[in-house]
Amino acid sequence: MVKKGEVLFENAYGFANIEFGIKNNMDSRFSIASMSKQFTAFAIMQLYDKRMLDIDKPANLYLPADMQIDESITVHQLLTHTSGLHNFTNFEDDFFGGYNRMNYSRNYFFRKYINKKPTKPVRTVFDYNNSNYNLLAWIIENVSGESYDDFLTNHIFLPLYIMNSDVDDGCKPLKNRSCNYVKDFDETIKSPYFNEKFSIGAGAIVSNCKDLYKWYTCLRNRKLLSEDAYTRFFSVNQNNYCYGLVHHHVYGTDRYSHGGDHLGISTYMQSFFDEDICIIILSNNEAINQYRLGNAISDILHHVNGAPPTKHKEIPIEECQLKKYCGTYLKDRIEVEFINGKLYFTRFAGNLHIEIYPVGEGKFVRRYYDQIEPYNIVEMENGKMSFFGYEK
Secondary structure, eight states, rough: OTTTTEEOOOOSOOOOOOOTEEETTTOOOOEGGGGGHHHHHHHHHHHHHSOOOOOSSBGGGSSOTTOOOOTOOHHHHHHOOOOOOOOOOSSSSSTTTTTSSOOOOHHHHIIIOOOOOOOOOOTTTTOOOOHHHHHHHHHHHHHEEEEOOHHHHHIHHHHHOOOEEEESSSSSSOTTTTOOOOEEEEEEEEEEOOOGGGTTTTOEEEEEEHHHHHHHHHHTTTTTHHHHHHHHHOOOOOOBBBBEEEEEEEEEEEEEEEEEEEETTEEEEEETTTOOOOOOOEESSSOOOOHHHHHHHHHHHTTTOOOOOOOOOOOOHHHHHTTTTTTHHHHHHEEEETTTTTTEEEETTEEEEEEEEETTTTTTETTTSOOOOEEEEEETTTTTEETEEHHH
């Protein structure tokens, strides 16, 4: 947390590597997940500044010949999540927890999960979708002739003296990188494997607070881009989304932010450029709600009395009542099990067990997480139970 160049608070907690007893410190590097999108968008704007692409023209003009999408989708629509493209990170597709653990083939990944007709009207609907930023990364590579990794290093990281940030390809050793952990039953375990090559453009960057503050000062001082490019970069589109950043007008000023959520990853960064305030939260486990924490810090800095943190109160329910929620709602993806007197939301074909407890009729929250909105498991008119919209 930095205000006008003064570090108001910094600290590191927990373990970077439980197996070797290595604790996190201020030099630890964390996966930042979807916070990576702002770097991808910025790289696109650098190409725009060099007149190597026009963001208002069809994306097909800048994609490889064998990776063409619907011809009506522009680069701008990829940047703003208004392309309408199929979103493969859903429960039905076999990507998450399945194909994403396989060897990476760019063309096969594109053909199987991205190259589909838009499922929503182009330009009219905001749908946050990693496909958009995968495609933007491939545009960067095709137009620049450099790999996505090299482009970020040569045109963003090195010019800003960002020396501890990198793109995780799942293979290269990354010094000081914190491992990611989740809960299985009541034990802390390594996060399920995910091949980070599939995250290109949409995630996969690792960084630390020092580097991200340098990035903040770049955006605050409007370095590396023209004023015209910055105007487009910060322009607000549907759902308050800019290019890789979210805009809100709060406390009488402008806040630009973005979070990251992935397996064992919880990150959030807020930038108040007019007030010169930067808040960075990086975590290698999912226990925190980084958005609630970040907003609480913002409230304190702006002298606003925010609501104190609360934990959902557990409501006692008879065992027979709990068991009625059990069953398979979507095979290998959404299952609820009753084990040793407790309910578990089971993922990844039964390999990850997330304890949930009742907080009301049909309402449940995760035991070891700061969950704001409860899950709803409801009884339909036909008498069947429904979870995430799927009947068991």
